[in-house]
Amino acid sequence: MTLQTWIPVPEGSDFPVQNLPxxxxxxxxxxxxxxxxxxxxxxxxxxxxxxxxxxxxxxxxxxxxxxxxxxxxxxxxxxxxxxxxxxxxxxxxxxxxxxxxxxxxxHLPVEVADYVDFYACEQHATNLGRIFRPDGAALLPNWKHLPVGYHGRAGTVVVSGTEVRRPSGQRKGPQDPAPVFGPSARLDIEAELGFVVGAGSALGEPVAVDDFAQHVFGVVLLNDWSARDVQAWEYVPLGPFLGKSFATSISPWVVPLAALAAARTATPVQDPPPLPYLVEKEPWGLDLVLEVELNGQLVSRPPYAGMYWSPAQMLAHTTVNGASLRTGDLYGSGTVSGDEPDQRGSLIELTWNGRDPIALADGTSRTFLQDGDTVRITASAPGADGVRIGFGEVSGTVRG
The missing domain is CATH 2.30.30.230 (Fumarylacetoacetase, N-terminal domain)
Known part of the structure; x- marks a missing residue:
């Protein structure tokens, strides 16, 4: 029997009674x-x-x-x-x-304790590998053995609608004799899901991959804003730092895991098989599609179902060394991208590092974000009773 509410819900609403974020x-x-x-x-x-x-x-x-x-x-x-x-x-x-x-x-829905961002999409990782290592292997040797991630800055997680100030930092282009300091000229987005930890764990006690739903409360949309020029100069050998830590936007609504039961799907075949602590009995893939708009124009529809590593595997890997979880921990999936050019979840992929600008309806084009640009990310997934549920939106406008 299909659930019906006595409260008027417009057709196609993100928030039918089967959702309740x-x-x-x-x-x-x-x-x-x-x-x-x-x-x-x-x-x-x-x-x-x-x-x-x-x-x-x-x-x-x-x-x-x-x-x-x-x-x-x-x-x-x-x-x-x-x-x-x-x-x-x-x-x-x-x-x-x-x-x-x-x-x-x-308001920001949670008081963020720790923030971690992963790199769990094979298509995204492969695209970046081909851009930056055209003569080498697209994926680094560890990528299919563990969910790669970095530890971000919880204090710069902001709610949708918060303006994003263009960050400054050190930059050094391939032809520059020395680094310079100034505003990022290659400001980018990353369309992701974020997973909100509700129930913590004890220090020294890893969380089993099949205990994911006992700890994760729900899911938000997430935009991990990225200064690609700052990131390129700083990330060797320890990974992203100032190129990422200036702002991460999340949606104000947290969709509970219970609302996503109908969206569960198998993850892609993992080859080689992961180590035992990453093996799921029932994989937590999600049949979910994001949409990315730049200044009101749809530029991408990344499919989450193709993500190589599941959120349960990410959580298990986060804690396998004994690291504890805290209420309010947030971790991102990493950029969601698909096999097709119009399914890429970042501008660096959509424009192939600036080679192929995006043409906008107003006659302008973009390789990376300009001041005044607004990015809006939405998503939908199957819900109970055959309805579709949504996540609201995560949006932000760039200010100089």
């Missing part, structure tokens, strides 16, 4: 609190549980206190909210605590 919002003139999106509205969960310890954990400026309660409580709240939105018994309570999304302020 969590976010932190402020009603006009009031303090932030936790809510769920339904259609074009948001339900104030702190009011639904007012006067209870759970209500206190929902009347806060981040999801962290609620996420810390763990998967049993996550399931209870989702079941209860679904009942409220599909049943008639407490319509008055719900109706009194609904707000139009266009009249509230959305």
């Amino acid at each position: 969590y976010g932190v919002f402020s009603p006009p003139g009031r303090e932030p609190r936790v809510g769920v999106a339904i259609g074009e509205q948001v339900l104030d969960l702190s009011a639904v549980w007012a006067g209870t310890p759970l209500g206190a954990d929902l009347a806060t400026s981040s999801l962290n206190r609620f996420m810390r309660r763990g998967p049993r409580e996550w399931a209870y709240v989702r079941e209860r909210v679904t009942g409220l939105l599909t049943g008639d018994q407490e319509r008055r309570l719900v109706a009194a605590n609904l707000y139009r999304q266009d009249q509230v302020t959305m």
